[in-house]
Amino acid sequence: MQSRRHEGERTPRLAGGLTRSGKTRTELARSCVKATASTSGLNRIHRQSARLLVSTRVFAVSLVIAILATAGATSAFFLTVYTPSSGKQVVGVTRYVGGLTTDEAPAYVPQAEGYYLQNGIDVTPVILSGTSAAVQAVGADKTGYAFALGDLLDLTVDAAQNPNTFNLIQVAxxxxxxxxxxxxxxxxGIHGPKDLIGKTIGSPFGSLSFRMFSAFLTLExxxxxQLTIQNIGFSALxxxxxxKKVDAIVQxxxxxxxxxxxxxKLGETVNFFKLSDFGMPPIGSGIVVQKALVQNHPDVVKAIVNATLNGYYLCxxxxxxxxxxxxxxNASFDYNGTFSDWQSSLIFEVGYNATTIGNLTPLKFGWMNATTVQGIVKASTQIFNLTATVDPTTLYTDQFVQQP
Structure with missing residues (x-):
């Protein structure tokens, strides 16, 4: 079985990596923030979905505070650097990662293929536990030069719960x-939702998967x-x-x-069901940044979007x-497992493959129509029993992508 790197372990930097031809790139003058995602803090599951959301928010916020005590002090130091060979200015950007998992592969492609540097940014990944934690870390980043692969569902919940401090927007x-x-x-013996009663389920507390599962239980x-949920990090699921320490996992x-x-290899087979099979809406996956970065440094946002979407396009x-x-x-992952997972991601997450993407360009792939955005916000508001009204136009902008 492949061994997966722990959530807090740092991934290699682009500046010190290799190109596809094996040539070493010039080392950029910057340091890396290393963060370890704590998996403690929540030890029980509340009876109501709304109370679950409050608990996960407390968990995620405490996680962000621990990370950014270090990130805030160091990231300003390497805000801009220069490649010695060309003298070209490169902006340092932090990418908060919701776990070192294979569905994040498109965000590592720009590192491997040089797309980040080609667009004038040098990206340092900081590994956390869960998409929700990564999104909130972007919001708390003191420099604002940060992004994460997040979703409109998380943004809707956070905007409703924290209207006075919410500062994020999805840009693709x-x-x-x-x-x-x-x-x-x-x-x-599990076949559907009701079969989970009496079973033990593993999922990282504070993650998007956990949030969705909590709401899913309420809907069902x-x-x-009626079940036991254990806080298990993605690398250990x-x-x-x-x-057989748990009966099922949620991710x-x-x-x-x-x-x-x-x-x-163990003589077993795996099955699964998607939450969307039982009425859970799309989450609106995309690139999340601070609104201030869009307003004050749109060139940096453009670079993030262009490099990341080209990574997805290659994938x-x-x-x-x-x-x-x-x-x-990420040498701890094997090729066959990663390739198999990514083929599944194309079906269960991205929604395109090499044929169905047709003539879409990377920037057209990243476009989302206003009706879809409104639908996701409306569904999220209903599912999570949000009392505050969230304006969908404040959560998403299409200024960095192109309409098909």
């Missing part, structure tokens, strides 16, 4: 499908007291399931690819190279 779309699923061994009329359904490979058109780029940077 990266996926059309709700990616969250419940994965389990076929031998567990299942009280959290597969081992927990295959070791992006795309993880079923590598999980199936590893389960077969859609050439999944093999996408998987190889990811593994080249």
């Amino acid at each position: 779309s990266t996926g059309r499908v709700n990616p969250v699923g419940v994965l389990f061994l076929t031998s567990s 009329g299942i009280s959290p007291s 597969q081992d927990a399931l295959l070791g 992006f359904a795309s993880a079923s690819g590598s999980l199936q490979i590893n389960a077969a 859609i058109k050439n999944p093999q190279q996408c998987a190889q780029d990811f593994v080249n940077i």
Whole structure:
């Protein structure tokens, strides 16, 4: 079974990495923030979905404070650097990552292929536990030179709960499908939601997957007291399931690819159901930044969007190279498992493949129409019982992408 790097372990920097030809790039003069995502703080599941959301928010905020005590002090130091060979100014940007998982492969492609530097930015990843934590870390970043792969669902919830301090906006779309699923061994006897009653479920507290699952239980009329939910980080979920320490895990359904490979080695098979199969709406995956960065430094946002969407575009058109780029940077992952997971991501998260993307360019792939944005915000408001009204136009802008 492949071993996965722990959530807090730093990934290699672009400046010190290798190009596809194997040539070493000039080392940029910057330091890296290393963060460790705590998995403590929540030890029980509340009975109501609304109370669950409050608990996860407290968890995520405490996590962000711990990270940014370091990030805020260091990131200003390397705000801008210069490549010694060309003298070209490069802006230092932090990418908060919701876990070192294979569905993040498109965001590592710009590092491997040099897209970030080509667009004038040098990106340092900081690994956290869960998309929600990554999004909130962007909001709390003191420099503002930061982004994450987040979603409109999280933005809607955060904007409703914190209207006076909310400062985030999505600047491009990266996926059309709700990616969250419940994965389990076929031998567990689980077939649908009601079969989860009395079972033990693993999911990282504070993550998007956990938030979605909490709301999902409410929609299905299942009280959290009817099952046991354990706080398990993404890097340990597969081992927990295959070791039968839990009956099911909640994460992006795309993880079923590598999980199936590893389960077969034990004579087991894997099955899953998607939350979207039972009425959960799309989450509106995309690139999230601070509104101030859009207003004051649109050139930096443009660079982030262009590099990231080109990474996604390569991964859609050439999944093999996408998987190889990811593994080249994250050596603890194996190619076969990564490739299988990414093929699943194209179905269960992105919603495009090399054929269906047709003539869309990277920037057209990143466009989302206003009706879709409104629908996601409306559904999120209803599912999470939000009392505050959120204006969809304040959560998303299409100024950095192109309408198909």
